[in-house]
Amino acid sequence: MRMPVGIIGGGPSGLLLAQLLHRAGIESVVLERRSRAHVLGRIRAGVLEHGAVELLREAGVAGRLDREAEVHHGFSIAHRDALHRVDLAASAGHGVTLYGQTEVTRDLYDARDAAGGTVIHDAEDVTIHGADTDAPGLTWREGDEPRRLDCDFVVGCDGFHGVSRRSIPAARLTEFERVYPFGWLGVLSRTPPVAEELIYARHADGFALCSMRSRSLSRYYVQVPLDDRADDWSDDRFWSTLRARLPREVADALVTGPSIEKSIAPLRSYVAEPMRWGRLFLAGDAAHIVPPTGAKGLNLAASDVRYLSDALIGFYREGDERGLAAYSERALARVWKAERFSWWMTSLLHRFPETGPFGARMQEAELDYLFTSAAAQAVLAENYVGLPY
Incomplete structure (x- = not known):
């Protein structure tokens, strides 16, 4: 098989890239290790930056989003039994959109189906060949049958544990990581949300988040x-643990019910540099991970896809390789700003026992400053709604 672009990973970043390229007349093949049912069964966050929503509209997949999603113009931070609202619209000019990542993925699948796009599921043992040459390729198995794709470029959208980043020689890759000494226990319940907007809670016993x-x-x-x-x-x-970490007025309004999904996610900050080796490009979690506190994971993947789709379209339309050459540097500039914001939000709101009383008082002082400073709230809002592409 021959196709201009081979994409590894059938999550939202791989599908979005394929859709944007298709609309520019550039075809691709998407390889996904799991079944479609498995991909659509994954529960992920769904706070979308303004830029990510605009990109989905550009890709022609925002019809249902525009009909069903909720736009939030602010959120609250709970501290000392009180709620402090951050007005995103007043400080940054617009809010964020709540629309589950599963729904984004479903919309992208529907668009690829309608366009006759090639998405191959249950692709086992994917291997990248010749990424540092002018003729890269991919091999994989479908059941017992070997398959091969020859292409101009390979894009790794296959997540932190995927094959793409591991295909880059260790000597060519620099990795930065911080693993946090705690995780998030998440519960999904068929209950009405406790508030109209998200609530982030900083408590002496630990962080909590009320989302929907x-x-x-x-x-x-x-x-x-x-x-x-x-x-x-x-x-x-x-x-009972969640109630104890919320202000009384919120705890009293909380509607509980049986959990329909329960899991613990570890938190880490991670960046791999560069995001390109030869004709292999990394995007999304294959290149970087952020703790979920700042709601940047899917949004960073979207900005990677923005930069990479522009670069590939420029190459195929005009023979211009400058966008491809600049992709890694351009993407990483935004990645590190999002890493900084996610690290700051995590440091501000979580309990870090190892920092002792001094660390706790520093968190108190930072929060007091944030609640009383319009400038500090504007900085938070600007980063939360998303820095420009």
């Missing part, structure tokens, strides 16, 4: 030790 998927589906999180297991947490224990 819809008017009848809520997502809640509490900070837990890394060695905890989801099975250690009964629903009753989770709800």
Whole structure:
């Protein structure tokens, strides 16, 4: 098989890149290790920056989003039994859009189906060949049948544990990482959200977050030790822990119910540099991970796709390789700003026992400054709604 671009990973970044290229007349093949049902069964966050929503509109996949998504013009930080609202619209000019990553992926699948795009699921043992040459290729298995794709470029959208980044020689890659000493226990419940907007809670016992998927589906999180297991947490224990970390007015309004999904996610900050080796390009979690506190994971993948799609379109339309040459530097400039913001939000709102009383008082001082400074709130809002592409 021959196609201009081979994309590894059938999540939102790989599908979005394929869709944008298709609309520019550039065809691709997307290889996904899992089944479509598995991909669509993954529960992920869904806070979209303004730029990510505009990119989905440009890709022609925002019809359902525009009809069903909720736009939030602010969020609250709970501290000392009080809520402090950050007005995103007033400080940054617009808000964020709540629309689940699963729904984004579903819309992208529908668009690729309608366009007759090639998305191959259950692709086993994907291997990248000749990435440092002018003739790269991909091989994989479908069942017992070997397959091969020859292409001009390979794009790795296959996540942190995928084959793409591991195909770059170690001597060519510099990795930066911080692993946080806690995780998030998340519970999905078929209950109405406790508030109209998200609530981030900083409490002496640990962080909590009240989020939502819809008017009848809520997502809640509490900070837990890394060695905890989801099975250690009964629903009753989770709800009582969450209530204890929320202001009384919020806790009293909380509607509880059986969990329909429960898991613990570790937190890390990670960046791999560069995001290109030869004709292999990395995008999304294959190149960088952020803790979820700042809601930047999917949004960073979208900005990578923005830069890379522009570069590939420029190459095929005009023979211009400057965008490809600048892709890694351009993407990483935005990645590191998002890493900084996510690290700051995480440091501000979580309990870090190793920092002791001094660290706790520094968090108190930072929060007091944030709540009383319009300039500080503007900086938070600018980063939360998303820096420009």
